[in-house]
Amino acid sequence: MRILRLIIYAGLFLGGIGLGGYLLIQFSFLGTNTAVPLVVGLTEDQASWQASRSHLQFSVRTERYDLKASKGTVISQTPSAGMTVRRGMTLQVIVSRGIESLAMPNLLGMRMDEAQLQIQQSGLRWLNTAYVHAPSTSSTIVAQEPPPGQTVPRDADVSILVSLGPPSPTFVMPYLVGLNAESAKDRLQAYGIQFTTPQVAPTPGVQPDTVLGQNPGPGMPLHRTDLVQLTVSQP
Numbered sequence: 001m002r003i004l005r006l007i008i009y010a011g012l013f014l015g016g017i018g019l020g021g022y023l024l025i026q027f028s029f030l031g032t033n034t035a036v037p038l039v040v041g042l043t044e045d046q047a048s049w050q051a052s053r054s055h056l057q058f059s060v061r062t063e064r065y066d067l068k069a070s071k072g073t074v075i076s077q078t079p080s081a082g083m084t085v086r087r088g089m090t091l092q093v094i095v096s097r098g099i100e101s102l103a104m105p106n107l108l109g110m111r112m113d114e115a116q117l118q119i120q121q122s123g124l125r126w127l128n129t130a131y132v133h134a135p136s137t138s139s140t141i142v143a144q145e146p147p148p149g150q151t152v153p154r155d156a157d158v159s160i161l162v163s164l165g166p167p168s169p170t171f172v173m174p175y176l177v178g179l180n181a182e183s184a185k186d187r188l189q190a191y192g193i194q195f196t197t198p199q200v201a202p203t204p205g206v207q208p209d210t211v212l213g214q215n216p217g218p219g220m221p222l223h224r225t226d227l228v229q230l231t232v233s234q235p
Contacts, residue, residue, distance in 0.1 A: 036091065038081035039074050044095050047074045055087040063097045065153035071098035097154075104156075106148035107141045112162055115141050119158050127157035131164050138165035168223045175218040181209040181232045188228055195228040203233040 034054045039047035044060065051058035061078075069075045076094040079085055105122055107115040112129075119126050134142045143161035146152050171191055176184040181198055188195050201212055213231035216222060 032087055033084050034087050036077075036079045036081055036083045036085055039077050039091065039093060040081070041069075042074050043072050044074065044093075047077075047091075047093055051091040054091075056085070057088065057090040059090050059092050060095050061092045063095045065098060065100045065155050066096040067099060067101055067151065067153055069096035069099075071096055100154045101151050102154055104144075104146045104148055104150045104152050104158075107144045107158075107160060108148065109136070110141050112139050112141065112160075115144075115160060123154045124152070124156055124158050128159040129162060130159070131162050133165065133167035134163040135166055136163040138163055168225055171222040171224075173214070173216045173218055173220045173222045173228075176211045176214045176230065177218075179211050180207075181211055181230060184211050184214075184230060192224050193222060193226065193228060194224075195230060198230040198232045200234040201231055202235070204235070206233040208233055208235050 034056065036056070037050040037054050039050050042050065048058040064075065066073075066075050073096045074093045075096050078092045079089070102122060104124075105118050107118060110118065116126060132142065136142050140163050141160050142163045145159045146156065171193065174187060176187070179187075185195060203210075203212065206212075210233045211230055212233055215229040216226070222228070
């Protein structure tokens with residue numbers, strides 16, 4: 001009888017261990033995910049409560065002025081609402097500082113350093129800079145986003161387009177071999193093309209200062225900033 005009782009107790013003990021292990025596994029692997037709640041439009045306190053209710057951590061990443069949302073309202077969230085994530089992840093939000101705005105200053109025609117100073121003094125944030133060849137003077141602003149005069153939040157992002165100066169025209173390198181060196185130079189100068197001091201090559205029987213060779217060669221694309229090298233004859 002005593003042995004039977006020991007066997008029964010041992011069976012109950014082992015069964016309890018097995019059941020406990022099973023429940024531990026179930027709680028460890030089930031229910032670890034949660035859906036991200038929608039908190040945009042809620043106050044910071046409400047958003048924090050919703051995050052806690054969904055078993056998520058909560059963090060305010062930054063605050064920004066906004067033209068529509070009142071102060072203390074969530075205007076952006078990461079991860080997005082409806083995503084399935086692991087419990088314990090952090091729901092990060094951006095909270096509105098309130099409706100404080102200004103008229104976007106006119107940066108067009110300013111030098112780049114002047115525009116940067118204007119943006120900083122206005123409380124705006126410099127975001128992107130791009131460059132393009134334009135008729136305007138090099139390093140001046142030719143376009144901006146947001147455009148001048150538009151009502152924007154106090155700390156709005158600003159992107160600008162900066163001029164690299166007028167584009168350099170492309171010419172076709174003329175055939176200069178056989179011309180007198182001065183005539184060849186006159187043709188290049190008529191287009192504003194620069195040339196280096198000609199190389200000379202002793203060539204008996206050929207008229208002095210006759211063009212014997214050229215670099216770039218005939219038909220090659222030529223920009224106003226390129227240098228042309230001529231080889232001319234010498235007695």
